[in-house]
Amino acid sequence: MAPTSRTLWVFAHPDDKSLNRLLFDSGVGHLRESGQTPIVSDLYADHWNPVLSDEDLGGVHAPTLGHRQKLATRTGRLADDIRREQSKIAAADRVIVQFPLWWFGMPAILKGWFDRVFTNGFAFGVLDEQGRVRKYGDGGLTGTTFLAVVSAGDRESAFDPRGVNGAMDEVLWPLLHGTAHYTGMRTLRPHLIASADRVDDLRLRGEVERLHRRLDGLDDEPPMNxxxxxxxxxxxxxxxxxxxxxxxxxxxxxxxxxTLH
Structure with a gap:
C-alpha cells in the first residue's frame, strides 16, 4: 500500500471491548505504521445521528426530498456533520467500512451514515457528458476503492455458496453492488471474520495478521467483476x-x- 494513499475507515460497533474494536485499532495503527495518515469515523463514539430528515438540508425548497437533497448538496447547505463526512470521503483513495453482521445487514447507525452522507449530487445523481445519470460502475465516487470488513457469529462454511446463510457476496449485495458499485467505487470482496464470538488468543493473532496482509495488498487486489x-x-x-x-x-x-461466491 502506497504511503501517500489516504484511507477513510468508518467503524460501527458499540462495544469498546469487542473483537471488532481490537481489529479496528490494530488496522488503523498498521496503516499509520505503513506511512499513512488514516481518516477515521467512529460512529458510536461520535454519537452519529443516523436519521435522514429535512433538518439536514438547510431549509432549501423543492418538491421532493431527493430534489431538496440535491439542491442542498449543490449549494453547500447540507448539515455540518454531513459535509464533514463528505470531505473525508473526498480526501480518501479508499473507504473501509467495518461492522458486525446484524440480521444480515449493517447496524442502523451505519445504514444511516450512508443515507445521510451519500447524497444526491455527491455520491449519485451526477450526470455524464451525454446528460445520462452515472451509475453502476460510474458515479460520484469513481476512483475510490471500497472494502467491507464484516464480523459474523456463524462459521465460515455457512457463508460458502452452498452454506445455509448464502455466500457473503450475496448477503451483502445491497452494500457491495447497490451502493459501492452503483456510485462507481472499485469494490473488493468483503473481509469476513467468521465465528467472531469464539476467538481465542491464537486465532486472534491470526485474524490481526490476516487483516494487515489484506490492507497491504489493497492496491493490487482485483475488484469484484x-x-x-x-x-x-x-x-x-x-x-x-x-x-x-x-x-x-x-x-x-x-x-x-x-458467479458469485
Whole structure:
C-alpha cells in the first residue's frame, strides 16, 4: 500500500471491548505504521445521528426530498456533520467500512451514515457528458476503492455458496453492488471474520495478521467483476442482453465471467 494513499475507515460497533474494536485499532495503527495518515469515523463514539430528515438540508425548497437533497448538496447547505463526512470521503483513495453482521445487514447507525452522507449530487445523481445519470460502475465516487470488513457469529462454511446463510457476496449485495458499485467505487470482496464470538488468543493473532496482509495488498487486489451499466452488457432498458448467459437469472448474472461466491 502506497504511503501517500489516504484511507477513510468508518467503524460501527458499540462495544469498546469487542473483537471488532481490537481489529479496528490494530488496522488503523498498521496503516499509520505503513506511512499513512488514516481518516477515521467512529460512529458510536461520535454519537452519529443516523436519521435522514429535512433538518439536514438547510431549509432549501423543492418538491421532493431527493430534489431538496440535491439542491442542498449543490449549494453547500447540507448539515455540518454531513459535509464533514463528505470531505473525508473526498480526501480518501479508499473507504473501509467495518461492522458486525446484524440480521444480515449493517447496524442502523451505519445504514444511516450512508443515507445521510451519500447524497444526491455527491455520491449519485451526477450526470455524464451525454446528460445520462452515472451509475453502476460510474458515479460520484469513481476512483475510490471500497472494502467491507464484516464480523459474523456463524462459521465460515455457512457463508460458502452452498452454506445455509448464502455466500457473503450475496448477503451483502445491497452494500457491495447497490451502493459501492452503483456510485462507481472499485469494490473488493468483503473481509469476513467468521465465528467472531469464539476467538481465542491464537486465532486472534491470526485474524490481526490476516487483516494487515489484506490492507497491504489493497492496491493490487482485483475488484469484484460487476458488469458496468455502460459497458455494453445491458440494453436501453437496463436489462442484461438476451445473448449474455441466456436463460440464467439471479444476482450472479450481473457478475461478468463468473458467479458469485
Amino acid at each position: 460487476y458488469r458496468d451499466l455502460r459497458g455494453g452488457d445491458y440494453d436501453d432498458e437496463h436489462v442484461l442482453r438476451s445473448d449474455i448467459r441466456p436463460g440464467v437469472t439471479g444476482l450472479g448474472v450481473h457478475v461478468g465471467g463468473e
